[in-house]
Amino acid sequence: MDWLTILTTTVHAAIGWETVVYGLAAIGVNIHFGYTGLLNFGQAAFMAVAGYGLAVSVTVMNLPFWIGILVGLAAAAVLALLLGIPTLQLRADYLAIVTIAAAEIVRLVFRSVYFKDIFGGSDGRRGFNTDFYAMNPYPPGRYGIGPFGFGERTMWLLTVGWIVVLLCCLVVYLLMKSPWGRVLKAIREDEDAVRALGKNVFAYKMQSLMLGGIIGCFGGFFYGLYNGSVQPDVFGTEMTFFAYTIVILGGAARVFGPVVGAMIFWVLFVFIGNTLAELVANGYIPFMSTIQVGPIRYALVGLGFILLLVVRPQGIFGDKREIAIDAR
Amino acid sequence: MRDDTMTAGPKATAQAAFKDLAREPGVPKPDPILVVDNVVRRFGGLTAVEVSHVEIQRGSITALIGPNGAGKTTFFNQLTGFDTADSGTWTFNGRPMNGLPAHKVVRAGMVRTFQLTKALSRLTVLENMRLGAQKQKGESFWRALVPSFWREQEDEITERAEELLARFKLDAKRDDFAGSLSGGQRKLLEMARALMVRPELVMLDEPMAGVNPALTQSLLGHVKDLREQGMTVLFVEHDMDMVRDISDWVIVMAQGAVIAEGPPSTIMSDQRVIDAYLGAHHDAPLSDSELAAQLHEAEAALEAEIHDPGATRSASTAPGAETTEETQK
Known part of the structure; x- marks a missing residue:
């Protein structure tokens, strides 16, 4: 049993690129679902248009890196508008249906043979992160303490990634303790009551959808930058539901909920996966083969989340009183 | 009009204004704040509201009564922008209001409450109150990010909210979640929250529904108090005792139309009203x-x-x- 590898991979997972990517996606979902009560099941689409916006601008159109970032941001904002205008005036469940469908449309368009020259079909696009790593101030080498550490490229990505995560948390914190955030939370509770107090509910919901989408789109950027590529099937519904799981784990409508939720999510994921793999490889679980580890890992992670939510239905940072009010 | 109010007392003024009015539906009032013309709302084949003309006197408490299904709440929804009327016009302070979305109706000074109380459960009582304030600069996205833009205004709003909470005897609950209040307290909160808007016309949809008798007296007092402060009140109610007690004028709706108007003391003996409530010919002689x-x-x-x-x-x-x-x- 290689306990050291299990330990290091687990610690790396807590602050690794997946945590950054999914943490950002979850911060966006937290604004939508946790604060405003919007059931956006298309968060993956915001990440996809951002990742592809950057990738296509740089590789196909030969535009500079920063223009690519702007294109990605603009694409997320436009997507929010397109989704929001027809659906935000309707009841909440319509948004859920439309967003999940829109996310699949976006993925299938990126995947389609017709647009292969632009989006690269199911292979996606690669080779757009050179400019990002050219900005890396870390000299080549390994950075860390003892067995824990990252190479200079990962270190650079994580530095930028965590700065963005913390900035997003700061923005959410400032907004949610402001009167603007109060209107959002009130819309979550009862939008007719908010309308009856003279607030333009539609405008607030649109702002919320845009803000959450744009924060989520940073997740899309970091996914592309770390992997050096974007493929359509990465941005499937699974990504959205991971983000939802993270929000609920961390505690909805809490500033650091999504970040801590993402850490727990990936720690559990990596720890259970690697421990199982080691146990099987060393013959401690004779009835399982190494191929079975993958699916069993998902099952066990799911079980872990169920147990966590049984013990703390309000999530890590949630307030039990709020859950009690919900039950009325 | 306002000067009279100050000298003679709002109640006396309101009742004097109604003294010589005809008991006809749509009778013109001396100083109407709200004038409604030909409002029609159909749901498929059902005509829920068909009000040809009605006026609401400024500074008075007007009750809107009628049997179940008379279209009172639907009429409320049309006037407040929560539902779109098929046709019709109405003016508030002379300003046309038809087609205006709900939030703009409120900004014009016409605020409503709901039959099923809408407390914002997972916000504290104080946050519920603060939400009612208008023109809070911190409610715009970019300014929200910089607390110095709205901090001072927020303090003023909080002060006003606390005054109102004290008046409505909810000050002890200020930091509790609104969802933890009792049904009657939620009614009080909803009314107090509506007052944060600083409305001219308060429209209460069944303010007494589901409230225990002890709290009813307190709510009645608050409604009368609105008139004392120069506001106009229009409310929907089923309880005739309450209508008789506090209203200056009663408008009766049945089957979507206004069928009668009159002072509360005599309205229930009006033949049209009895017919509407009990069915026409219920005591008519046989052939x-x-x-x-x-x-x-x-x-x-x-x-x-x-x-x-x-x-x-x-x-x-x-x-x-x-x-x-x-x-x-």
Whole structure:
């Protein structure tokens, strides 16, 4: 049993690129679902248009890196508008249906043979992160303490990634303790009551959808930058539901909920996966083969989340009183 | 108008304004704040609201009553922008309001509450109150990010909210979640929150529904108080005792239309109102032939009773009663 590898991979997972990517996606979902009560099941689409916006601008159109970032941001904002205008005036469940469908449309368009020259079909696009790593101030080498550490490229990505995560948390914190955030939370509770107090509910919901989408789109950027590529099937519904799981784990409508939720999510994921793999490889679980580890890992992670939510239905940072009010 | 209010007392002024008015639906008022013309709302084949003309007197408490399904709440929804009328116009302070979305109606000074109380459960009582304030600069996205833009205004709003909470005896609950309040307290909170808007016209949709009798008195006091402060109140209510107690004028709706208006003391003896509530012809005399038949039956029953006391009584009277009912239908 290689306990050291299990330990290091687990610690790396807590602050690794997946945590950054999914943490950002979850911060966006937290604004939508946790604060405003919007059931956006298309968060993956915001990440996809951002990742592809950057990738296509740089590789196909030969535009500079920063223009690519702007294109990605603009694409997320436009997507929010397109989704929001027809659906935000309707009841909440319509948004859920439309967003999940829109996310699949976006993925299938990126995947389609017709647009292969632009989006690269199911292979996606690669080779757009050179400019990002050219900005890396870390000299080549390994950075860390003892067995824990990252190479200079990962270190650079994580530095930028965590700065963005913390900035997003700061923005959410400032907004949610402001009167603007109060209107959002009130819309979550009862939008007719908010309308009856003279607030333009539609405008607030649109702002919320845009803000959450744009924060989520940073997740899309970091996914592309770390992997050096974007493929359509990465941005499937699974990504959205991971983000939802993270929000609920961390505690909805809490500033650091999504970040801590993402850490727990990936720690559990990596720890259970690697421990199982080691146990099987060393013959401690004779009835399982190494191929079975993958699916069993998902099952066990799911079980872990169920147990966590049984013990703390309000999530890590949630307030039990709020859950009690919900039950009325 | 306002000067009169100050000298003679709002209640006296309001009642003086109604003194010589005709008891007709749509009667013009001396100083209307809200004038409604030809508002129609249909749901498929059902005409829920068809109000040809109605005016609401400024500074008064007007009750809107009517049997279930009369269209009172639908009418409220049209006026406040929560539902779109199929046709019609209405002006508030002379300003046309039809087609305006709900939030703009509120900004114009016309605020409503709901039949099913809408407390914002997972916000504290104080946050509920603060939400009612208008023109808070921190409610715009970019300014929200910089607290110095809105901090001062927020303090003023909080101060006003606390005054209102104290008036409504909710100050002890200020930091509790609104969802933890009792039904009656939620009604109070909703009314207090509506006052944060600084409205001119307060529209209360069944403010007493589901409130225990002890709290009813307190709510009644608050409604009267609104008039004292120069606001106009229009409310929907079922409880006639309450209507009689606090309203200056009563408008009666039935089947979507305004069928009668009048002061609360006499409105319930108005024939049109009795018909609307109890059904027309509920006590109308039968036709002559029916009357003769009924008389004949009753005589026969009496006769039978005289000849054979006890045994035939129930048998002979029961069918007679049945036929009477049938003819009535």
